[in-house]
Amino acid sequence: xxxxxxxxxxxxxxxxxxxxxxxxxxxxxxxxxxxxxxxxxxxxxxxxxxxxxxxxxxxxxxxxxxxxxxxxxxxxxxxxxxxxxxxxxxxxxxxxxxxxxxxxxxxxxxxxxxxxxxxxxxxxxxxxxxxxxxxxxxxxxxxxxxxxxxxxxxxxxxxxxxxxxxxxxxxxxxxxxxxxxxxxxxxxxxxxxxxxxxxxxxxxxxxxxxxxxxxxxxxxxxxxxxxxxxxxxxxxxxxxxxxxxxxxxxxxxxxxxxxxxxxxxxxxxxxxxxxxxxxxxxxxxxxxxxxxxxxxxxxxxxxxxxxxxxxxxxxxxxxxxxxxxx
Numbered sequence: 001x002x003x004x005x006x007x008x009x010x011x012x013x014x015x016x017x018x019x020x021x022x023x024x025x026x027x028x029x030x031x032x033x034x035x036x037x038x039x040x041x042x043x044x045x046x047x048x049x050x051x052x053x054x055x056x057x058x059x060x061x062x063x064x065x066x067x068x069x070x071x072x073x074x075x076x077x078x079x080x081x082x083x084x085x086x087x088x089x090x091x092x093x094x095x096x097x098x099x100x101x102x103x104x105x106x107x108x109x110x111x112x113x114x115x116x117x118x119x120x121x122x123x124x125x126x127x128x129x130x131x132x133x134x135x136x137x138x139x140x141x142x143x144x145x146x147x148x149x150x151x152x153x154x155x156x157x158x159x160x161x162x163x164x165x166x167x168x169x170x171x172x173x174x175x176x177x178x179x180x181x182x183x184x185x186x187x188x189x190x191x192x193x194x195x196x197x198x199x200x201x202x203x204x205x206x207x208x209x210x211x212x213x214x215x216x217x218x219x220x221x222x223x224x225x226x227x228x229x230x231x232x233x234x235x236x237x238x239x240x241x242x243x244x245x246x247x248x249x250x251x252x253x254x255x256x257x258x259x260x261x262x263x264x265x266x267x268x269x270x271x272x273x274x275x276x277x278x279x280x281x282x283x284x285x286x287x288x289x290x291x292x293x294x295x296x297x298x299x300x301x302x303x304x305x306x307x308x309x310x311x312x313x314x315x316x317x318x319x320x321x322x323x324x325x326x
Contacts (some may be wrong), residue, residue, distance in 0.1 A: 004124075004207055007141070010135045016120030016127040017089045022081040023131035024043040025138055027324070028067060032141045036062050045312035046133050052167040052177075052304040058086050059223025062134055073138075076167025076201030079200050080134050084127075089119040091300035092218050097147040097289035098296045102277035126212045126306060127314040136316020139323035145187045152270070152308050153180035174280030174297075177313040178215075181271045181314050185322070188256065190246060190264035199260025200267075200325070207317040208271055213306045216272035226254075235265070271314050273307035 014021030067078030099105035155166040155177040233236035235249035286292035
């Protein structure tokens with residue numbers, strides 16, 4: 001449903017074009033310094049405005065409703081709300097009769113009997129990642145870790161110098177691009193994870209796959225490991241310091257995880273984002289109302305590459321999982 005986590009758990013609420021989106025976080029450590037300004041940096045990383053992102057601009061100002069007193073977390077549930085102020089709901093009327101190919105429009109209508117909120121994708125919208133990023137900010141305050149997350153590939157190219165031209169070409173065609181985000185986390189203590197079903201990879205993948213548009217997750221060498229020998233893929237251990245303890249891997253083929261548990265090395269994983277489904281390029285699909293094939297040109301404001309704003313969301317998901325496990 002809309003709840004994730006055990007000791008540090010989150011519950012999402014709201015819709016893209018409703019009054020607000022928000023999150024309730026339980027299990028927050030008491031005594032953390034927390035104010036609205038603490039969210040600014042990560043929210044700015046997710047904010048639209050750069051080339052390839054949606055023209056929809058929101059202030060994205062967090063309102064702390066509970067869980068903070070005199071600038072510190074209380075240990076009670078922390079409730080955060082972000083008001084929606086810039087909605088164009090009329091852009092989505094068309095999708096009731098002509099669902100977007102590759103989008104949730106049709107299957108959401110089937111599941112909820114047509115009672116779902118279709119405006120801007122409703123509860124399925126990428127806007128729901130805003131409160132997820134906010135939860136990541138809180139989670140990172142509880143962790144001894146350092147995060148480094150960025151887009152490493154766009155439109156099939158790992159060369160950032162060509163990304164602007166790829167985005168421009170896709171925009172001119174009314175199309176969209178996929179991308180890959182890499183997240184690196186250092187300072188993670190060894191032994192986090194709960195075998196058999198709540199391993200680090202399982203939980204991170206679970207939450208990352210909840211991010212709209214994610215199509216794949218791999219740790220360390222990922223799928224390339226299937227083409228390697230054990231002697232190539234194994235990570236030898238060595239003392240972390242001259243004192244001889246603890247042991248840490250000297251390579252990162254496993255991405256910082258062995259047997260589902262953190263091994264004390266840097267966690268490295270990559271996330272594949274699909275090209276956005278909402279595109280202006282004409283597509284042939286089914287018109288439910290007319291009962292025939294039809295041409296769809298998506299109106300509205302959409303990202304040309306959702307991976308661009310997805311990096312900080314991936315980072316937040318990893319932080320939430322680690323805070324829960326720690």
